[in-house]
Amino acid sequence: MTDRARRVLVVDDSALVRRWVRHVLEPAGFAIEEALNGIEALEKALGGGFDLIVVDVNMPRMDGMTFLRSLRRQPLPVGGTPALVASTENGPQDREAARRAGANFYLVKPLDEEILRSHVAALAGAPAWTP
Amino acid sequence: MDAHVRRGAARRLSVDPGAADALGRAFGVEGDPSVREAILAALVRIGGVRAVEAVLPYLRSDDAALRTGALDVLKSLPESVECLPALLDDPDADLRVLAAEVARAMPNGAALLCRRLLHEHDPNVCAAALDVLAEIGGPDCLPSLQVCAERYVSEPFLRYAVATAVARIGGSQAPGS
Known part of the structure; x- marks a missing residue:
């Protein structure tokens, strides 16, 4: 285990949500990078080095589910990067769709400070995602 | 039929104002992302209330x-403003979250969102409205924010x-920035 800050990519078209996640996670020692949609996120993720991706579902240009499916098609280690879906939608079908797309975990917005911090801590750097 | 044929058909229909309904139906069953994009571009080019109505059901x-x-089509078309009050009052909170995004692109979006905030009880809808108001809101929004x-x-x-x-509205630095 290195002592580098664990890198988290936050993918959300809401500037407010991106700022909030940064506000919660940076003091806990995480290094945050941001993307506004799935296309931007995929470009950044392909560069590698992220310990976790926190991704919204409804976004312009490329939504979160399409992004996750594209991510999981990439070779390891990029394709196995743990991913946490954060969505306003709370139905069982939404959770199942996220799981099928390749999410490791699903959180419902609004994102509670403690819950977000603890789940990110548990998932960042977790073993590579497997179907 | 090949995707490139369907893309071509969508492009050709973009100059036919009567094609909005057909394009809307095609959008709902189209599996190829590039054809979907061509259909959406055609609907934006056609514009008007018919194009708005063609995509509206897909918000659900x-x-x-x-x-x-x-959502992308609705944000591109000024005629979306006509359905915006109903969208913001929809019983489905997920739909109201999307409506807040539509409001971002409308000239009276801030006023409609402020009105909504006065009696909105879903935290995600409030957050979506606040996110938009931070960008497009003015000092007249402050009483709604206080509520x-x-x-x-x-x-x-x-x-x-x-x-x-x-x-943001007051021109000072956002917390934690």
Whole structure:
């Protein structure tokens, strides 16, 4: 285990949500990078080095589910990067769709400070995602 | 039929104002992302109330790509303003979240969102509205933000959202930035 800050990519078209996640996670020692949609996120993720991706579902240009499916098609280690879906939608079908797309975990917005911090801590750097 | 043929058909229909309904139906069953994009571009080019009505049902779709595609069209068309009050009052909170995004692109979007905030009780809708108001809102929005702040006094994220919007509108730095 290195002592580098664990890198988290936050993918959300809401500037407010991106700022909030940064506000919660940076003091806990995480290094945050941001993307506004799935296309931007995929470009950044392909560069590698992220310990976790926190991704919204409804976004312009490329939504979160399409992004996750594209991510999981990439070779390891990029394709196995743990991913946490954060969505306003709370139905069982939404959770199942996220799981099928390749999410490791699903959180419902609004994102509670403690819950977000603890789940990110548990998932960042977790073993590579497997179907 | 090949995707390139369907893309070509969508492009050709973009000059036919009567094709909005057909394009809307095709959007709902189209599986190829590039054809979907061509259909959405055609609908934006056609414009008008018919194009708005053609994509409106997809805001309720379980398919995220359909929802976001419909949202992109609605944000591009000024005629969306006519359905915006109804969208903001819809019983489905997920739909109201999307409506807040439509409001971002409408000239009277801030006023409609402020009105909504006065009686909105879903935190995600409030957050979506606050996010938009931080960008497009003016000083006349501050009383609505105050009402929202009082409602969510024990909810850290909403408190943060209100403080951010107030700071942006007031021209000062957002909290934590």
